[in-house]
Amino acid sequence: MDARRPAERLEGALPDAASAPLPVSKPSRPAGSGRIDAARAPAPVLSSPPSQAAPAAGKPGGGCLVALGAAGADFDAVPPIETGSACGIEAAVILRRIGDTNLLPPATLSCDTALRLARFTGSAILPETRRLAGAGVRDMMIAASYDCRGRNRVPGARLSEHSFGRAVDIRGLGLSDGSEFAVTPRATADRSTHARLQRSLRQAACGPFTTVLGPGSDAHHDDHFHFDTKPRRNPYCR
Numbered sequence: 001m002d003a004r005r006p007a008e009r010l011e012g013a014l015p016d017a018a019s020a021p022l023p024v025s026k027p028s029r030p031a032g033s034g035r036i037d038a039a040r041a042p043a044p045v046l047s048s049p050p051s052q053a054a055p056a057a058g059k060p061g062g063g064c065l066v067a068l069g070a071a072g073a074d075f076d077a078v079p080p081i082e083t084g085s086a087c088g089i090e091a092a093v094i095l096r097r098i099g100d101t102n103l104l105p106p107a108t109l110s111c112d113t114a115l116r117l118a119r120f121t122g123s124a125i126l127p128e129t130r131r132l133a134g135a136g137v138r139d140m141m142i143a144a145s146y147d148c149r150g151r152n153r154v155p156g157a158r159l160s161e162h163s164f165g166r167a168v169d170i171r172g173l174g175l176s177d178g179s180e181f182a183v184t185p186r187a188t189a190d191r192s193t194h195a196r197l198q199r200s201l202r203q204a205a206c207g208p209f210t211t212v213l214g215p216g217s218d219a220h221h222d223d224h225f226h227f228d229t230k231p232r233r234n235p236y237c238r
Contacts, residue, residue, distance in 0.1 A: 064091060064111035071118040072099040077111075081165070087148035089165035099126070101137045104174075107145035110165035113229045116208055117168055120227075124204040129173065132197045133181065139174030143224045152220040161211070167228035183224050185215040201225070206237035213238055 065077050074097035081089040091111040095103055098121045109117070121140070129137050146165045150157030161167035172182040186195040198214075205212045205227055213226040217238035 064115055065093070068093065068111060068115045068118060071115060071122065073097065073114065073118045075114065078108075081108075081146065083148055085148065086159060087163040089146060092146075092165060098122070098140075101126070102139045103142050104139050105142055107142050107168055108165060109145050109168060110229075113166050113168065116229055117227070120205065120208045124201060124208075125173070128197060128200045128204065129175065129181070132200065133175060133179075133193055134177075135179065136176035137173050138176050140170060141172045141174065143169035143171040145169075152218075161228040161230050166230055167211075167226060169224045169226050171224040183214060185222050202237075206235050209235070211236050 068075060073095060076094040076096070078092045078094060081087075081092050089108075089110050092108065093111050093114050094106050094108050095114045095117070096106040097103065098118045101121060107114070107117075121137075125140075126137055129135060144162055145168050147160070147162040149160055149163060151160045162169075170183065172180055174180050181194050181197060183198060186192075186198060202212060202214050202225065205225065209227040210230050210232040211226065211228040212235065213221040214224070215222045
């Protein structure tokens with residue numbers, strides 16, 4: 001997913017060509033840390049730093065990219081993913097880090113889904129892990145993100161939300177104390193720390209995500225959480 005980013009253009013009318021000052025070239029910034037490549041624009045028009053919302057507005061999902069950076073995400077904004085089939089992502093990002101939490105491996109998602117994951121991490125994953133396990137979250141283990149395939153990898157099945165970058169699978173967390181939390185089938189009566197954490201995160205995800213699946217929902221999801229943002233009237237959580 002190391003495709004080069006497209007050039008951006010500032011929105012708004014430019015001065016008449018006959019009287020406009022010559023444009024001043026600005027160097028591009030490297031990818032990462034939620035930053036977007038600087039645009040080339042006439043100096044009088046460039047009244048705000050290139051990392052603010054105005055230069056991003058011309059990109060697909062520009063407003064989302066700004067919000068994602070504000071949510072503490074370290075990501076690369078990449079060109080739209082087009083496959084020639086129904087799969088693909090218009091506003092695609094490679095999400096590498098949320099605050100102090102690494103995604104292993106980085107997840108390729110739609111910007112909207114990445115933003116929901118970043119906000120959910122801050123509102124639920126981090127505080128609940130701290131409350132129940134007494135530790136921070138160093139790593140988030142990603143089982144799947146963008147993947148053009150049928151549901152549950154069944155040939156000929158309806159396309160999965162992974163095919164549009166609207167789904168992320170999380171198989172566990174690496175905690176700051178060196179321990180690991182793994183998503184796995186647990187008895188309802190299990191009152192262990194990790195069992196309570198698993199139930200808490202699963203319940204909290206229903207709403208921020210429109211589909212929430214995990215151990216017990218079906219055999220395909222016994223070892224991970226599936227969170228997606230499929231457009232629905234009501235969340236589907238099992």
